[in-house]
Amino acid sequence: MSDIDWADLWSQVFNFTDYGELLVLLQNSIIAGAVLGIVGGLIGVFVMSRDMAFAVHGISELSFAGASAGLLFGVGVVEGSLVGSIVAALIIGFLGAKSRDRNSIIAVLMPFGLGLGILCLALYPGRSANKFGLLTGQIVAVDDPRLNSLIAISIVVVIGLLVVWRPLTFASVDADVASARGVPVRTLSIVFMLLLGLAVAVSVQVVGSLLVLSILVTPAAAALRVSSSPIVVPLLSMLFAVLSLVGGIMLALGGSVPISPYVTTISFAIYVVCRIIAASRARRGVSGRRLVALDA
Amino acid sequence: MKIFGAKSARAGLDKAPSPRNAPRHVVLRVRGGALQFGERRLWHDLDFDVRAGEFIAVLGANGSGKSSLLKVILGQQQLSAGTMAFEGSPVTRGNRRIGYIPQQKLADEGAPLRGRDLVALGVDGHRFGLPLPRAARRREVDVLLESVGASEFANVAVSTLSGGEQQRLRVGQALAGDPRLLLCDEPLLSLDLAHQRAVSELIDTHRRQRDLGVLFVTHDINPVLDMVDRVLYLAGGSFRIGTPDEVLRSEVLSELYGSPVDVIRTRGRVIVVGVPDAHHGHDGHVHHDGDHVPDAPGSGDGVRR
Ligand SMILES: Nc1ncnc2c1ncn2[C@@H]1O[C@H](COP(=O)(O)OP(=O)(O)O)[C@@H](O)[C@H]1O
Numbered sequence: 001m002s003d004i005d006w007a008d009l010w011s012q013v014f015n016f017t018d019y020g021e022l023l024v025l026l027q028n029s030i031i032a033g034a035v036l037g038i039v040g041g042l043i044g045v046f047v048m049s050r051d052m053a054f055a056v057h058g059i060s061e062l063s064f065a066g067a068s069a070g071l072l073f074g075v076g077v078v079e080g081s082l083v084g085s086i087v088a089a090l091i092i093g094f095l096g097a098k099s100r101d102r103n104s105i106i107a108v109l110m111p112f113g114l115g116l117g118i119l120c121l122a123l124y125p126g127r128s129a130n131k132f133g134l135l136t137g138q139i140v141a142v143d144d145p146r147l148n149s150l151i152a153i154s155i156v157v158v159i160g161l162l163v164v165w166r167p168l169t170f171a172s173v174d175a176d177v178a179s180a181r182g183v184p185v186r187t188l189s190i191v192f193m194l195l196l197g198l199a200v201a202v203s204v205q206v207v208g209s210l211l212v213l214s215i216l217v218t219p220a221a222a223a224l225r226v227s228s229s230p231i232v233v234p235l236l237s238m239l240f241a242v243l244s245l246v247g248g249i250m251l252a253l254g255g256s257v258p259i260s261p262y263v264t265t266i267s268f269a270i271y272v273v274c275r276i277i278a279a280s281r282a283r284r285g286v287s288g289r290r291l292v293a294l295d296a
Numbered sequence: 297m298k299i300f301g302a303k304s305a306r307a308g309l310d311k312a313p314s315p316r317n318a319p320r321h322v323v324l325r326v327r328g329g330a331l332q333f334g335e336r337r338l339w340h341d342l343d344f345d346v347r348a349g350e351f352i353a354v355l356g357a358n359g360s361g362k363s364s365l366l367k368v369i370l371g372q373q374q375l376s377a378g379t380m381a382f383e384g385s386p387v388t389r390g391n392r393r394i395g396y397i398p399q400q401k402l403a404d405e406g407a408p409l410r411g412r413d414l415v416a417l418g419v420d421g422h423r424f425g426l427p428l429p430r431a432a433r434r435r436e437v438d439v440l441l442e443s444v445g446a447s448e449f450a451n452v453a454v455s456t457l458s459g460g461e462q463q464r465l466r467v468g469q470a471l472a473g474d475p476r477l478l479l480c481d482e483p484l485l486s487l488d489l490a491h492q493r494a495v496s497e498l499i500d501t502h503r504r505q506r507d508l509g510v511l512f513v514t515h516d517i518n519p520v521l522d523m524v525d526r527v528l529y530l531a532g533g534s535f536r537i538g539t540p541d542e543v544l545r546s547e548v549l550s551e552l553y554g555s556p557v558d559v560i561r562t563r564g565r566v567i568v569v570g571v572p573d574a575h576h577g578h579d580g581h582v583h584h585d586g587d588h589v590p591d592a593p594g595s596g597d598g599v600r601r
Pocket residue numbers: 333338356357358359360361362363364365
């Protein structure tokens with residue numbers, strides 16, 4: 001304990017010397033963070049209402065495997081992670097219609113993906129910083145082409161979500177009635193898995209596969225604590241995700257620690273605050289009822 | 297042979313229609329309907345009409361094909377034989393003039409959904425795009441909420457509502473789009489007696505006001521006994537349809553099941569005792585239709601009030 005040089009430790013975690021210059025250098029990362037926040041916050045609402053948090057985790061491990069393979073074989077990290085994500089999302093989508101099936105499929109896929117990824121990384125001769133980036137996130141690596149591909153994929157996800165928003169909501173909260181009303185529940189579920197695969201692939205680029213949940217689940221879960229409005233929740237969720245990512249990148253700029261602890265800490269803090277707000281509302285008996293009804 | 301069977305059943309049907317419904321127009325017409333999954337024949341030669349404003353309870357043991365019948369009407373399942381016409385044309389998927397109310401399932405906490413949002417999904421949940429707030433849509437939802445007595449909890453998260461309140465919203469949701477036929481699949485399941493009463497009265501009120509045909513699947517006829525016009529009883533691959541007095545009799549059900557069944561009527565309640573299992577190889581759960589008494593489990597002769 002006494003061996004630790006606290007001042008040095010602090011400067012590794014928070015270091016704001018030459019901040020202005022760094023900010024310019026890492027402009028791409030900040031844009032990437034903001035875009036990712038919008039995508040993650042938005043799709044997170046459906047991840048929650050479709051009870052897919054575990055699926056997100058499973059997809060991200062296969063995305064990691066794909067990215068590592070992409071690195072090893074020189075195909076490209078983005079391409080590899082996209083392929084891994086989409087394959088995983090489709091497997092889960094087609095085989096896991098029932099949630100029990102889904103969970104077991106994910107539980108089988110996840111360690112397989114992680115193992116495959118670790119194998120590829122172990123064989124990869126490059127710098128180890130690159131390797132860990134795929135698991136825990138990296139901010140320095142967002143060059144222009146990568147930023148462009150990230151934005152392009154994000155636009156596809158956001159537009160896709162906006163198009164299917166209403167029937168997907170119906171199918172997510174009330175599948176039987178939606179189906180009776182002619183909503184193509186099965187097709188929508190596959191479309192959603194594809195969009196989720198894309199969203200996970202772009203998230204893995206920035207926060208790393210281990211921490212994707214902090215963007216795709218935590219912000220939406222926090223928003224759901226403080227509101228149940230279908231308009232307020234997605235907006236808050238996006239705001240929380242953007243705050244976590246951009247805030248995390250800004251704090252991480254000077255330090256030598258990876259970006260993810262900052263992002264996950266902010267995202268977690270927002271969640272805790274939202275829970276506290278919800279608990280204090282519950283104590284005061286705020287429920288949204290117009291009158292206090294005596295339940296018969 | 298099938299055709300003869302169908303004809304004779306129809307003749308019997310037309311002879312004794314319930315007087316109140318006799319002149320009403322036919323919303324749903326089923327002729328020679330059969331449904332079969334592989335070797336398993338659920339029902340066959342099914343003939344009946346649902347007329348506007350008519351409340352029909354669909355009874356039968358577990359696995360007798362009640363839910364499947366509704367699925368066929370919703371166009372989600374094809375008949376193995378026979379025809380089914382809604383408002384004069386063959387049934388199709390996603391028909392907006394057919395409302396559907398499933399059994400209450402407690403809504404998930406994970407969804408941002410208030411009472412009014414559940415009802416709004418009935419209005420335009422099938423359309424692509426974003427649910428942009430429009431005054432006309434809001435008004436329509438408000439009217440529906442009011443009509444099912446749900447205005448008070450319109451802005452409350454659905455996951456925090458009681459089962460009865462959720463079913464009220466479901467009725468409102470199903471009434472969106474002004475349906476001609478309401479299909480209810482065990483909508484009272486897992487509700488307490490007061491809420492069973494409230495929800496079935498709500499459905500009864502609306503079918504009278506709106507001249508709605510109602511097919512109401514239930515394992516317990518008693519909560520709706522004084523509301524139903526006719527009973528469609530599915531058993532042993534066959535069926536009987538008629539007023540409760542015509543169908544819910546020991547001779548009729550014994551013949552239908554092919555084994556002795558007792559129908560006991562006591563203090564305004566109907567209790568059916570001795571119903572055999574609907575089919576073989578199921579989970580072995582023997583269902584005694586009508587003798588479901590929530591606060592007296594296991595007693596075949598539970599009588600209340
Ligand atoms: N798509 C299907 N394929 C095969 N069997 C089915 C299918 N749908 C329903 N069944 C079977 O038909 C039987 C009747 O089911 P159902 O209509 O749900 O009965 P009920 O609602 O009267 O309890 C059940 O045994 C069920 O297993």
